[in-house]
């Protein structure tokens with residue numbers, strides 16, 4: 614009896630280790646029961662649908678700014694991942710940076726590097742540095758597998774896990790994904806937990822610094838965001854699960870010295 618109990622405990626421990634992924638930028642661990650191979654095709658299809666259903670600005674100076682900053686953040690991520698021997702983590706990414714015409718104050722990155730900014734967030738971003746704050750944060754959510762974590766949590770909650778495997782048909786899988794990403798309908802997005810938000814803030818700050826954007830810009834960006842939204846009764850989607858600006862700025866200041874080191878070493882610094 615005791616022996617079988619021990620075997621079960623060992624199995625659970627192994628399973629938990631196997632099912633956890635570590636954010637290489639922050640060290641935070643998360644539950645991951647779904648693979649990129651399962652997640653990315655759904656994500657790419659949804660993204661294409663969003664681009665089809667909305668007005669996409671492809672040529673303006675603002676659209677060029679989104680792409681320019683996105684390419685630099687992508688470059689920084691690829692360089693860092695290959696330096697730490699995890700370059701293969703990013704091999705199935707299909708990066709894309711789009712600007713959607715919408716008053717919503719929002720931006721997101723779907724699994725596999727599919728990014729959208731809405732024109733409504735641009736006045737708060739102001740310039741490349743401000744865009745880099747948001748870009749770094751959203752790309753960090755994707756790199757850290759926060760979506761996979763949310764999908765995994767939803768599958769566990771829905772009882773779709775059997776003996777450590779995801780026992781799920783293609784249709785169930787698609788439904789789960791669509792519940793989490795109802796982007797086609799109302800352009801709402803997956804809500805992340807606060808732990809994930811602070812994790813993305815930290816990893817995002819390092820990414821923007823590695824890409825040569827002054828990380829101090831993040832403090833001014835969140836102050837502008839606070840001013841832009843403080844009078845509103847319902848916070849915009851982008852902020853609905855986010856930590857309060859005071860906490861967020863305090864955390865950013867505490868990790869600023871490490872971010873400044875990345876910034877000072879970046880080949881893009883000052884460009």
Ligand SMILES: [Zn+2]
Nearest residue numbers: 754805810813
């Ligand atoms: Zn976030």
